[in-house]
């Protein structure tokens with residue numbers, strides 16, 4: 001049976017990418033062995049790394065004064081590395097708290113200095129993104145941190161705040177899903193396992209001057225400058241993960257880049273929200289209309305029993321990963337770049353049938 005994958009992360013990768021990786025698995029570029037078995041210092045791997053870099057730079061239109069680096073430890077490690085490197089003495093670190101991942105980033109920052117939460121939707125169970133135009137980070141803050149898409153609560157920034165201090169964004173669950181003006185940010189980071197490749201790896205796009213902010217007590221391996229100055233090759237990087245990022249970014253380019261990707265994502269999300277809104281209250285999305293995520297669509301059913309039944313029947317119908325995050329319950333469909341329109345049509349169809357039957 002064909003399976004449709006709506007996992008939140010690790011998540012579906014494009015079928016073409018998985019097939020290409022399989023084809024090249026044991027014999028990469030006629031070298032007689034797999035890319036996983038090559039030295040990270042060999043020109044064969046260096047070419048892979050450089051291709052991933054060039055692809056990301058081209059796709060996201062990353063300006064010259066930014067570096068792109070690969071750091072193990074996923075997004076959670078960035079929760080610690082950002083404040084460890086970027087906190088300036090006497091200057092607060094400011095945050096918008098829009099969900100679980102923001103809260104985790106805040107918790108780590110508190111270990112390194114004063115933290116101010118300048119916008120939050122916590123009181124309303126994170127059902128919206130506070131108006132970005134009303135977020136006013138201080139000009140002299142160490143940095144201002146946002147989470148562009150809230151994977152668990154199904155909310156997403158539709159526009160970004162104005163910010164004079166460096167703006168830092170956790171884009172783990174919506175990087176490369178739409179065009180973004182990178183020059184508005186000081187640092188962008190993303191765990192790879194939603195839109196870019198396998199878990200365990202973070203892609204970090206950092207303005208060169210910020211990479212040089214190095215308090216003396218930061219260990220070498222945790223300094224951004226160690227990665228920018230060595231093209232991510234100070235230590236042995238997660239080579240297979242970087243290789244997968246090079247394939248996924250090749251694929252994004254093949255699709256026609258972020259304008260096309262965004263149009264596809266909008267179409268998928270609209271279909272799903274339309275199905276929820278047309279269900280006469282059977283399916284209920286708790287998110288404020290102007291904050292709805294195009295990556296993670298969440299909804300409730302009339303009872304938790306029905307939700308459990310929905311998940312059970314969806315699995316039997318070949319759909320994976322629709323159970324909501326364990327902390328909030330309900331249903332969640334993650335529809336990242338790799339999820340096809342066909343997959344969403346299948347899901348919408350299933351939702352209709354389920355509603356009629358129950």
Ligand SMILES: *Cc1c(COP(=O)(O)O)cnc(C)c1O
Nearest residue numbers: 009074075076101151172173191
């Ligand atoms: C998944 C996710 C994380 C955590 O990523 P790890 O790689 O597990 O550390 C952090 N932030 C956001 C927005 C996420 O979606």
